[in-house]
Amino acid sequence: xxxxxDTDAAEDVLDPGEKKRLHERGALRFAFVxxxxxxxxxxxxxxxxxxxxxxxxxxxxLGFSLFMLISSTACHVYIFQFLPTRKRFKSDIQVVxxxxxxxxxxxxxxxxxxxxAQLPMFxxxxxxxxxxxxxxxxxxxxxxxxxxxxxxxxxxxxAVKDDEDEGNRGKGNxxxxxxxxxxxxxxxxxxxxxxxxxxxxxxxxxLTYHEYLVLMASMLRALLAAPKLKVSPADRDRLDAxxxxxxxxxARRGRIESAQAKDxxxxxxxxxxIATRLKDDQPGQADDEVELLRLTVGLITKMAGNYAIVVVxxxxxxxxxxxxxxxxxxxxxxxxxxPVRQLARYLRDRARMLLGTRPIxxxxxxxxxALARSYHLNVFAPDGMHLGEQxxxxxxxxxxxxxxxxxxxxxxxxxxxxxxxGYLHLYLRSIPADLADNLxxxxxxxxxxxxxxxxxxxxxLASFALIYIAGVVISAANKTxxxxxxxxxxAFPALAAAFVGFDKGAxxxxxxxxxxxxxxxxxxxxxxLASGLYMAQTADEMTxxxxxxxxxxxxxxxxxxxxxxxxxxxxxxFVWVTRTYSYxxxxxxxxxxxxxxxxxx
Amino acid sequence: MSLTSDQRIDPDPDLPHTPSMPGDGLRDxxxxxxxxxxxxxxxxLLERLSARAAHSDSESKWSVYTGEGxxxxxxxxxxxxxxxxxxxxxxxxxxxxxxxxxxxxxxxATGEAGEAALLEEYRRQLRRIQDEExxxxxxx
Numbered sequence: 001x002x003x004x005x006d007t008d009a010a011e012d013v014l015d016p017g018e019k020k021r022l023h024e025r026g027a028l029r030f031a032f033v034x035x036x037x038x039x040x041x042x043x044x045x046x047x048x049x050x051x052x053x054x055x056x057x058x059x060x061x062l063g064f065s066l067f068m069l070i071s072s073t074a075c076h077v078y079i080f081q082f083l084p085t086r087k088r089f090k091s092d093i094q095v096v097x098x099x100x101x102x103x104x105x106x107x108x109x110x111x112x113x114x115x116x117a118q119l120p121m122f123x124x125x126x127x128x129x130x131x132x133x134x135x136x137x138x139x140x141x142x143x144x145x146x147x148x149x150x151x152x153x154x155x156x157x158x159a160v161k162d163d164e165d166e167g168n169r170g171k172g173n174x175x176x177x178x179x180x181x182x183x184x185x186x187x188x189x190x191x192x193x194x195x196x197x198x199x200x201x202x203x204x205x206x207l208t209y210h211e212y213l214v215l216m217a218s219m220l221r222a223l224l225a226a227p228k229l230k231v232s233p234a235d236r237d238r239l240d241a242x243x244x245x246x247x248x249x250x251a252r253r254g255r256i257e258s259a260q261a262k263d264x265x266x267x268x269x270x271x272x273x274i275a276t277r278l279k280d281d282q283p284g285q286a287d288d289e290v291e292l293l294r295l296t297v298g299l300i301t302k303m304a305g306n307y308a309i310v311v312v313x314x315x316x317x318x319x320x321x322x323x324x325x326x327x328x329x330x331x332x333x334x335x336x337x338x339p340v341r342q343l344a345r346y347l348r349d350r351a352r353m354l355l356g357t358r359p360i361x362x363x364x365x366x367x368x369x370a371l372a373r374s375y376h377l378n379v380f381a382p383d384g385m386h387l388g389e390q391x392x393x394x395x396x397x398x399x400x401x402x403x404x405x406x407x408x409x410x411x412x413x414x415x416x417x418x419x420x421x422g423y424l425h426l427y428l429r430s431i432p433a434d435l436a437d438n439l440x441x442x443x444x445x446x447x448x449x450x451x452x453x454x455x456x457x458x459x460x461l462a463s464f465a466l467i468y469i470a471g472v473v474i475s476a477a478n479k480t481x482x483x484x485x486x487x488x489x490x491a492f493p494a495l496a497a498a499f500v501g502f503d504k505g506a507x508x509x510x511x512x513x514x515x516x517x518x519x520x521x522x523x524x525x526x527x528x529l530a531s532g533l534y535m536a537q538t539a540d541e542m543t544x545x546x547x548x549x550x551x552x553x554x555x556x557x558x559x560x561x562x563x564x565x566x567x568x569x570x571x572x573x574f575v576w577v578t579r580t581y582s583y584x585x586x587x588x589x590x591x592x593x594x595x596x597x598x599x600x601x
Numbered sequence: 602m603s604l605t606s607d608q609r610i611d612p613d614p615d616l617p618h619t620p621s622m623p624g625d626g627l628r629d630x631x632x633x634x635x636x637x638x639x640x641x642x643x644x645x646l647l648e649r650l651s652a653r654a655a656h657s658d659s660e661s662k663w664s665v666y667t668g669e670g671x672x673x674x675x676x677x678x679x680x681x682x683x684x685x686x687x688x689x690x691x692x693x694x695x696x697x698x699x700x701x702x703x704x705x706x707x708x709x710a711t712g713e714a715g716e717a718a719l720l721e722e723y724r725r726q727l728r729r730i731q732d733e734e735x736x737x738x739x740x741x
Contacts, residue, residue: 101712104715105710105711105712105715107705107706107707107708107711111705112705112706114701114702114705115702116695116698116699116702119698119701119702120689120690120694120695120698123685123689124685124686124689127685128685128686131685131686138667140667147665147667149667151667183669184669185669186669218701218705221701221719222694222697222698222700222701223697225696225697225700225701225719225720225723226693226694226696226697226723226727228720229720229723229724240716288688288691288693288694289693291683291688292688292693292694292697294683295683295685295688298683306669331665331666331667332665333663333664333665334663334664334665335661335662335663335664336661336662336663336664337661338660338661345660345661349660349661352661359660359661359662359663361660361661361662361663362662362663362664362665363662363663363664363665364664364665364667365664365665365666365667365668366667366668367666367667367668367669368667368668368669371668371669436668442662509663510663
């Protein structure tokens with residue numbers, strides 16, 4: 001009773017419009033299902049029942065029923081299956097009341113805690129990530145439908161470096177906590193299951209949105225202080241107005257839309273005009289101020305499209321001026337399906353989809369490579385798979401070749417050799433932003449033997465052996481046995497194939513078991529056909545003899561089934577043997593590790 | 602039908618560049634251009650088919666962006682020639698950051714008055730930094 005009351009209460013929560021829409025949808029769905037059932041029954045009865053002989057226009061009924069069945073099924077699938085997957089999620093873009101003056105003039109504990117050393121390092125890390133990030137180690141692990149990403153960044157504290165480099169200039173900086181922009185994801189992107197760690201511990205604290213805005217307001221104020229003293233009063237007022245508008249774009253949540261992009265472009269061109277005027281009016285006297293204006297433009301345009309997740313790194317986490325900051329999150333990869341113009345691949349793709357296998361290819365965009373001087377990517381394969389292929393795409397010949405003498409600052413890449421291991425390791429160094437924008441790494445993971453192919457091959461062998469024995473014995477005896485037991489035995493490999501072929505990798509992101517599943521399906525079909533054929537021959541049906549003997553079998557149908565079973569077994573064993581050998585060929589390669597220079601011996 | 606290296610015809614550098622294909626410039630001993638013959642066509646067909654088969658870009662795959670959007674996204678063209686580290690160590694930038702910190706700590710410095718105070722503080726900080734730099738400069 002209470003459950004019924006709860007349901008009623010839950011329904012009352014829905015507004016009348018939503019309730020009406022749900023009822024209409026339910027009624028439409030019911031109507032389609034009834035139409036489909038009726039038209040399907042009509043097709044079956046019209047096409048196969050004895051009723052057709054009594055009715056001269058049966059083909060017209062059949063055509064109409066088929067039309068109704070196909071059209072109602074298509075509508076049902078489109079409306080209730082396809083459309084919900086394409087339903088656009090309406091994000092709630094929050095327009096923030098970003099009054100620049102309010103955030104700029106805020107006198108809170110946080111704004112007062114900002115120090116002279118923190119602000120330049122923050123802007124440097126935002127605009128010039130390589131200055132503060134010496135190394136990034138990225139790990140990707142497939143988990144079901146998602147990838148678990150772990151990015152460890154070695155952060156250098158420039159405050160400490162100042163101290164080391166220039167005597168007492170940065171005196172006291174070693175006690176300053178560093179405000180560090182750990183990530184600057186594009187606005188509108190949601191971080192799933194984000195975990196932050198400093199030096200391996202769960203101790204990272206992030207700034208709140210309000211603190212982030214106070215920080216950005218202080219940043220803009222500092223960057224424009226010097227130029228404002230050099231420009232005319234009119235330009236100074238203009239700079240104030242532009243800053244206020246630009247701050248609104250920085251504070252805004254959600255992606256930049258066309259109206260905002262236009263407004264932002266106007267801000268940028270205004271600052272550019274002021275910078276040009278300043279350069280022309282005071283040639284050689286205001287170079288630093290002009291560069292600060294350009295830096296402001298860079299900051300505004302970057303932070304209008306991105307938001308920063310800012311962590312506070314306590315001063316005592318830096319050891320030798322370095323700390324390791326790690327973030328972990330889930331990312332959802334996009335499935336790219338084979339295009340129709342590649343017909344063979346398209347058909348294979350669809351067969352793979354229907355048989356429930358997963359793609360074996362993974363492609364990763366290497367944007368992070370531009371954020372640090374040194375970048376390592378490790379991608380781990382799911383259990384039971386090894387790295388089959390690896391390829392860097394869009395390098396555009398900018399990586400130095402083996403024997404080519406290049407500068408240390410030139411882009412460099414190195415893959416860990418494929419040795420049958422279950423991971424990819426790519427090392428990149430000195431990757432400029434324009435190269436990283438299009439740089440991708442593509443990898444394919446293959447099943448490690450014996451994998452799913454060995455049991456599938458055994459099922460195919462069992463199927464062939466039973467069919468062959470049945471064919472030979474029946475041909476020799478020229479009759480079937482009095483028992484139905486052989487029919488059951490013949491069907492047994494179908495059960496085995498269903499068990500061994502379809503139980504693996506169902507939930508994995510990667511898993512190419514197309515060959516084994518196709519072979520299992522063939523085994524199932526052939527075994528059931530053999531069982532059916534035996535039952536038919538017990539009833540003296542399908543007993544046609546061939547004019548020639550094949551593999552000691554003279555019955556035409558047994559010849560056909562035995563040939564198909566042999567083909568299935570041969571193909572599956574060929575695939576199994578070649579895959580096994582290719583794995584061991586990989587595993588037996590020289591590791592290529594240099595064990596050290598042994599002099600001139 | 603065997604070919605020697607001197608029977609290869611080097612492409613004419615004056616001609617417009619065309620992609621090199623298997624069978625290009627190959628002639629047998631009688632001088633017959635294999636590229637136009639059956640073998641050339643077969644080689645071209647094989648090359649096309651193998652390129653298509655090897656073109657793994659078209660196979661179904663998972664694709665993912667793991668970074669923070671395009672590295673050269675809007676704005677970066679403005680700053681690509683700036684040595685940000687050097688700029689932030691220049692006296693004007695250091696003075697501006699120092700002045701901002703001072704004003705952030707002054708409760709009364711808000712609004713127009715706050716801006717005026719910031720610029721005044723900036724001037725003071727700039728003078729201080731320049732004096733410090735002058736004092737630290739090694740005498741010649």
